[in-house]
Amino acid sequence: MKKRLNIGILGLGTVGSGVLHILKEHQEKISQVTGYTMGIKTALVRQIEKHQNQTDIHLTTDVETILKDPEIHIIVEVMGSIEPAKDYILQALKQGKHVVTANKDLIALHGNELTQVAKENHCDLYYEASVAGGIPILRALVDSLAADNIKKVMGIVNGTTNFMLTKMAKNGLSYEAVLAEAQALGFAEADPTNDVDGIDAARKMVILSRLAFGMNLPLSAISTGGIRSVTATDIQIAHQLGYTIKLIGAAEEQNGTIHGMVGPMLLPNEHPLSGVNNENNAVFVTGSSVGETMFYGPGAGELPTATSVVSDLITVAKNIRMHTTGDGFSHYQHETKLTAKEDIQAKYYLRLNMTDQTGTFLKLTQLFAAHQIGFEQIIQQPFDQNSAMVIIITHQGSKEQLDQAIAGLESDSDMVLKARFDVLEESICTKDY
Amino acid sequence: MKKRLNIGILGLGTVGSGVLHILKEHQEKISQVTGYTMGIKTALVRQIEKHQNQTDIHLTTDVETILKDPEIHIIVEVMGSIEPAKDYILQALKQGKHVVTANKDLIALHGNELTQVAKENHCDLYYEASVAGGIPILRALVDSLAADNIKKVMGIVNGTTNFMLTKMAKNGLSYEAVLAEAQALGFAEADPTNDVDGIDAARKMVILSRLAFGMNLPLSAISTGGIRSVTATDIQIAHQLGYTIKLIGAAEEQNGTIHGMVGPMLLPNEHPLSGVNNENNAVFVTGSSVGETMFYGPGAGELPTATSVVSDLITVAKNIRMHTTGDGFSHYQHETKLTAKEDIQAKYYLRLNMTDQTGTFLKLTQLFAAHQIGFEQIIQQPFDQNSAMVIIITHQGSKEQLDQAIAGLESDSDMVLKARFDVLEESICTKDY
Numbered sequence: 001m002k003k004r005l006n007i008g009i010l011g012l013g014t015v016g017s018g019v020l021h022i023l024k025e026h027q028e029k030i031s032q033v034t035g036y037t038m039g040i041k042t043a044l045v046r047q048i049e050k051h052q053n054q055t056d057i058h059l060t061t062d063v064e065t066i067l068k069d070p071e072i073h074i075i076v077e078v079m080g081s082i083e084p085a086k087d088y089i090l091q092a093l094k095q096g097k098h099v100v101t102a103n104k105d106l107i108a109l110h111g112n113e114l115t116q117v118a119k120e121n122h123c124d125l126y127y128e129a130s131v132a133g134g135i136p137i138l139r140a141l142v143d144s145l146a147a148d149n150i151k152k153v154m155g156i157v158n159g160t161t162n163f164m165l166t167k168m169a170k171n172g173l174s175y176e177a178v179l180a181e182a183q184a185l186g187f188a189e190a191d192p193t194n195d196v197d198g199i200d201a202a203r204k205m206v207i208l209s210r211l212a213f214g215m216n217l218p219l220s221a222i223s224t225g226g227i228r229s230v231t232a233t234d235i236q237i238a239h240q241l242g243y244t245i246k247l248i249g250a251a252e253e254q255n256g257t258i259h260g261m262v263g264p265m266l267l268p269n270e271h272p273l274s275g276v277n278n279e280n281n282a283v284f285v286t287g288s289s290v291g292e293t294m295f296y297g298p299g300a301g302e303l304p305t306a307t308s309v310v311s312d313l314i315t316v317a318k319n320i321r322m323h324t325t326g327d328g329f330s331h332y333q334h335e336t337k338l339t340a341k342e343d344i345q346a347k348y349y350l351r352l353n354m355t356d357q358t359g360t361f362l363k364l365t366q367l368f369a370a371h372q373i374g375f376e377q378i379i380q381q382p383f384d385q386n387s388a389m390v391i392i393i394t395h396q397g398s399k400e401q402l403d404q405a406i407a408g409l410e411s412d413s414d415m416v417l418k419a420r421f422d423v424l425e426e427s428i429c430t431k432d433y
Numbered sequence: 434m435k436k437r438l439n440i441g442i443l444g445l446g447t448v449g450s451g452v453l454h455i456l457k458e459h460q461e462k463i464s465q466v467t468g469y470t471m472g473i474k475t476a477l478v479r480q481i482e483k484h485q486n487q488t489d490i491h492l493t494t495d496v497e498t499i500l501k502d503p504e505i506h507i508i509v510e511v512m513g514s515i516e517p518a519k520d521y522i523l524q525a526l527k528q529g530k531h532v533v534t535a536n537k538d539l540i541a542l543h544g545n546e547l548t549q550v551a552k553e554n555h556c557d558l559y560y561e562a563s564v565a566g567g568i569p570i571l572r573a574l575v576d577s578l579a580a581d582n583i584k585k586v587m588g589i590v591n592g593t594t595n596f597m598l599t600k601m602a603k604n605g606l607s608y609e610a611v612l613a614e615a616q617a618l619g620f621a622e623a624d625p626t627n628d629v630d631g632i633d634a635a636r637k638m639v640i641l642s643r644l645a646f647g648m649n650l651p652l653s654a655i656s657t658g659g660i661r662s663v664t665a666t667d668i669q670i671a672h673q674l675g676y677t678i679k680l681i682g683a684a685e686e687q688n689g690t691i692h693g694m695v696g697p698m699l700l701p702n703e704h705p706l707s708g709v710n711n712e713n714n715a716v717f718v719t720g721s722s723v724g725e726t727m728f729y730g731p732g733a734g735e736l737p738t739a740t741s742v743v744s745d746l747i748t749v750a751k752n753i754r755m756h757t758t759g760d761g762f763s764h765y766q767h768e769t770k771l772t773a774k775e776d777i778q779a780k781y782y783l784r785l786n787m788t789d790q791t792g793t794f795l796k797l798t799q800l801f802a803a804h805q806i807g808f809e810q811i812i813q814q815p816f817d818q819n820s821a822m823v824i825i826i827t828h829q830g831s832k833e834q835l836d837q838a839i840a841g842l843e844s845d846s847d848m849v850l851k852a853r854f855d856v857l858e859e860s861i862c863t864k865d866y
Contacts (some may be wrong), residue, residue: 022722026582032647033579033764128577134723136577143576145560146466147743149459214465275708279686289455289736290567290747296705297726309721320755331466350527 002031005317006041008066008097010088011079012051012059015102016043016130018306019076020055023313030310034317042066043080061253066089076309078103086110090336092362093117093125098325100312101128102305108143108203108219111210115328122326124319126312132157132281134304135297141211141285143328148287150212154250154424157204159279159299160195161227161247165264166277170237176229186278197226198247198262198402205249205260208283213253214332217260221338222251225263229419234351237391238266241367241377243349244274245421253340264421266349266393271297271424346399347376350392351419352409353383360414364390367412371405373397389418396425437463438750439474441499441530443521444512445484445492448535448562449476451739452509456746463743464841466752475499477512483806500524506542507749509742515744519543523563526550526558531758535562535738541636542865544643546641554859555759557752557800559745561642562638565590565714567746568730569739574644575763582719583645587683587857592712592732593628594619594660594680598697599710602668602677605691608661630659631680631695638682638693641716646686650693655684655772655791656695662852667784670824674810676705676782678854685772697854699782699826703855705729780809783825785842786816793847797823800845804838806830822851829850831859 007023009016023030042058045051051059056234066072067088075092077099079085085106089099099118100187101107102216107114108348117337118125128138132155156162160182167178179196182188194200201293202224209217225248238245251260267274272294276282281299286292298304319325356359361380368375374395383389394402409415440456442449456463456471459736464470475491478484484492499505501523508525510532512518518539522532523617532551534540540547540563551558561571565588574583589595590675599610612629615621627633635657642650661679671678676699684693700707705727709715719725731737752758786794794813801808807828816822827835843850 018722022580026580026722029765030580031583032766035764135726136573139577140569140573143748144744145740146747147455147459147463149462157747185609233736270708270710272705275703275705277703287740289451289459290740291731291734292732292739293568293728295726295728298724301724303722304724307580307720311577315576322755322760324755324757327755331468332462333465344589369445 002037002213005036005038005074006072007038007076008042008044008061008069008072009040009076009078010044011077012043012045012054013078014302015078015197015309017054018302019078019309020057022303022306022310030314034314035321036317038313038317041072041241042069046221049067049422063088064347067095072097074098074100075319076313076314077103078309079103080105080111082106084355089114089400090117090365093121096121096123097258098124098307098316100126102127102309104130104200104203104207108206111207112216117261119326119328124316124325126314126315126329129308131207132283133297133299133301134154134307135281135283135295136247136308137208137283138211140295141208145285145287145290146332148289150253150285150287152214152250152252152286153208154248154273155283156246156273156276156430157249157283157299158195158201158247159281160192161219161274161371162281163187165227165230165235165246167205168230168232169239170235172232174232175230182289195230197301198224201249201262205251207264209212209251209258209260211330212251212285213258214334215258215336217251217336222262224261230264231419234419234421237379238349239305241393242269243267243423244269246273246276248273248422254339254343254391257337257339259344261422266421266423321335340399343398345396346402347396347423347425348394348402349419349423350394350406350417352390353387353416353418354390355414356382356386356388363412364409364415367408368394368405371401373402373405393423435468435470438469438470438471438753439505440507440509440746441475441477441502441505442509442511443477443496443499443518444471444510445476445478445487446511447735448511448742450487450737451735452742453509454484455736455739455743464748467747468754469750471617471746471750475502489637492799495669496521500528505530507531507746507752509746511742512536513538515539515542517862523550526554526556529554529556530748531557533742533749534560535742537633537636537640541639544640545649552759552761557749557758559748559762562738562741563669564640564715566730566732566734567740568714568716568728568732569741570641570716570728571644573595573728574641575603578718578720579765581722583686583718585683585719586641586645586716587681587706588716589679589706589709589714590682590716590732591628591680592635592714593625595624595709596620596712598660598663598668601663601665602672605665605669605758605829607665608663624785630655634680634682634695638684642684642691642693644763645684645718645764646691647767648691648769650684650691650769655693655695657694660697660855663697664852666687667852667854668810672857674826675702676700676856677702679706679709681706681855682758687772687776688769690772692777694855698855699856701857731782753840761765775831775833776827777832779835780829780858781827781835782852782854782856782857783827783850785823786820786849787823788819788847789815789819796845797848800841801827801838804834806835806838826856
């Protein structure tokens, strides 16, 4: 008979229930690939009554029951938030228990500390489910792309906002209308700030950067914007110009330094990320050797996220069998150096309203010329009786100079900047032969 | 100082040169993640003179120099073809050397035997580069999706034909014209049979099926078609009907049985595989829990394929460090059962020429009705003075009944079947809310 590995699970919400389901449904395969039977022994819940009919596993409201149980080998943390999850995980690691977590906030903010404690206690700590739900992107970066020098990681890593932008594009709806719809469907929370302002995506970029570049990109160094300023008009005009607007998180290496951003970005329609719709996620990785690869799939949801948690559990089980636990998820580390602002290149989409009088347009072009920023495309349309709407796609230039030109624009009372989004320069996959 | 792992490489063509390049360029990262310095000690080549200026590593025309060298720990086989590659690999494994190969033909046809010999000799045998070049799909199936029951694997796994179909679609060119262009660019061989008739793709489906389902789908059981019968007309009509034609390899599990096919397939335009263009590859995996994921990237080429080879080398090096070599790439195995033909569902696109006289169309509809196959869409256009071109997209039905209806059609002198392609039923990712 195969030896049993006991799991203690902290939290029995959506993802926790999914983990329960998968461990039960796929037990034959899991047992074959790991050499163990794996099952949840005890679950930490807030209210025992709420879950009594859901499962026959042991329920507790006291975390000590799990942390002090010598029969429990692995802890799955799917509570979310920083505390008390962090405290519980630290205690578990110090007791010699391996940990699998889906907690992106915790890993983004305290991943290094937790990794260090795991190492000191010869324990495994895995967190595949913390980024892009069911997409095995972290393992791909650490294992499969280990042979390559990764130059750029760029992704649609927030399902809520991707659902919203897809709806806006397909049905010509406003931000407010799709937000209400996303909330009604349970894709967006009552307070959508974390999603729509790009905060969730920025946290995921911290985790992706750590594994892709071996560096710690601080959250505060990620230039972070959200989708509140995206209008149906922007989406429609971008489409006419050959672009699709997506909320993109990107981190890029440049001469040993890195920089990151989150914000709405215009992608060429032929770019693989442009076709990633609804609540799906995708991460596009550029390596100096492999070129461009993309990993696509469900970014959230009970079973997809739980699949990633269970794949981590399988890895821990294999490590236990091979006596190789505690080796760490990634060995790739570099001193973190941030790219100086003057070295960052960018290309912008700008939408502004301008008083419709002789000379304003000249002022605008003089302003950009003074900062050596050229225009790739310009569209001017009447906005109302006294003003015009102007859309500009700039050429690529220094981000610092671009931002100086924009500061000049914002200080001119004849012009009002309504939207400023990044534009992706052509990449290999959108080029023709 | 770090211990050195010596590699012997069999073949120094495109992929071999790429491996050389990557091991040199990325040595710092590779050394950090593995704990070893890795380098090629000796290369087996056909003509030493040809490579003397290319590299300063030791060149030999005698394989024994490598196989009998006790300082060489790992063999990289990038010669291609079955023999003598198979013989060399068997000898290497029996000498206790680990093997990394990019040889899809060998792994498709003799993978089980080689895996068995590797196991008996406690050696590693990895072959990530054998399917879809730079895309880490095999490791994703074995590690990341181990937690899931995989239901279907479907992919664009042949870059040559995808390049050709992309060109035909974009420029309205004929099969013959794009074949000539692909040959001129070096994407297609002088004898393109293996690519254009789907043989290469079928071999890759054998490998994918083995890892996805733990079963051995014999090459002879894969219904295999190629792109010779695809015309610019088909591509254009399909596009009008909302579909993109791609050469698809698919393998699907159904109640513990599997079946596979390779052939041109009409995919809904919104399907992520529809946007995979030029020589790129992508593998679309459906799991019972994770849902739909896709892995996209370069399917061939010097550096992408070499990246996969080197990622396997890194895995071997980690296994050596952890003393866990010889554990096998995949532990997932099932008795192979093929799906009975009457249980396979299909949906077809048919293009036929029909004599333009009263009653022929009635005969056609009666024929399909007799086999209980309904039509989803029909287009009839004049072809020449005496005949009409008819395009049919059937409803989904039993493949056996569909094929019987088609046999009836082919035995009728008033109808000539010009093309028969599969049509993908709608999947989750193409559905709207």
